[in-house]
């Protein structure tokens with residue numbers, strides 16, 4: 001069996017790492033080709049993840065680089081189609097919900113290559129987010145879903161997908177988190193700022209709805225600074241956000257902006273934080289497993305189990321909502337949460353076991 005594994009943007013890399021590790025053990029039965037689309041290309045957004053997570057050099061890099069959604073989609077589809085025409089695969093395995101996920105699944109399906117979607121079936125219901133469109137399109141042409149939650153299974157059934165196509169395996173992102181937790185690395189900024197465990201915030205913001213408008217971004221950050229009661233806030237800034245921040249005068253003594261951090265350093269900071277404030281989906285899963293309070297600056301989530309089971313709360317995107325949640329956090333009454341079912345570090349093994357039955 002020949003499988004193409006697609007990775008394109010930062011949140012893909014920790015999801016493919018354990019799948020590749022598990023595939024390496026069955027090389028005599030399944031061969032894989034790792035394709036990096038080049039959607040993320042910086043060392044800080046891509047290269048460092050390959051190094052830290054021991055992901056082998058991709059067999060191919062499509063080097064699509066920056067651009068609008070349609071531009072990136074078109075370039076990825078063209079590049080991947082050409083690869084397939086040269087050397088056909090049996091399956092195309094995509095993860096998550098980024099532009100690369102959708103683009104490669106379309107190119108594959110049109111050439112009758114079966115599509116496997118890891119993390120299929122999750123939905124926020126918010127069609128203004130590019131990721132939601134990517135999820136909808138990808139799932140509509142997926143042949144095998146490897147899912148992370150009961151909600152995802154339910155969503156897929158409601159969409160009319162047969163039970164045989166839906167395999168509930170757990171969360172590969174958590175495989176990586178649990179494997180690398182003993183190796184999390186204290187970043188330089190920790191000692192430079194004299195941080196102490198549970199004595200600082202970590203913040204990440206990159207969603208267009210939060211960062212593309214200067215005024216909105218400024219009022220969110222201002223409210224967070226106000227609610228922090230002087231505790232240091234470490235803010236590793238995504239390149240998208242960095243461009244906007246340049247134009248805004250945010251100046252608070254306890255707000256410390258850094259470059260995007262590597263996987264091991266970021267998760268060291270998150271694990272020991274008082275709380276994490278974010279608009280990322282993946283981080284809400286990691287904080288749930290690490291039992292760190294998480295405040296999500298979004299109005300919806302495709303990962304409801306991080307709220308019903310985990311430590312996450314939807315604060316929303318209205319800056320006025322931030323103060324009451326910060327108050328609750330400081331009062332020490334945040335929920336401790338539990339770990340969702342099958343988020344146990346063995347998801348990639350389950351995926352490969354299932355793949356072996358399809359040879």
Ligand code: UD1
Pocket residue numbers: 009010011039040041042043045046066067097098099100130131206238239240280
């Ligand atoms: C993408 C994903 C999003 C994911 C996020 C995590 C889509 C639709 N969105 O959003 O789901 O949560 O990645 O990071 O796929 N840039 C760099 N260096 C890089 C990569 C990007 O400077 O290595 C710049 C680009 O030039 C662009 C901006 O960052 O200006 C945004 O990159 P882009 O790939 O368009 O999407 P993200 O906002 O990163």
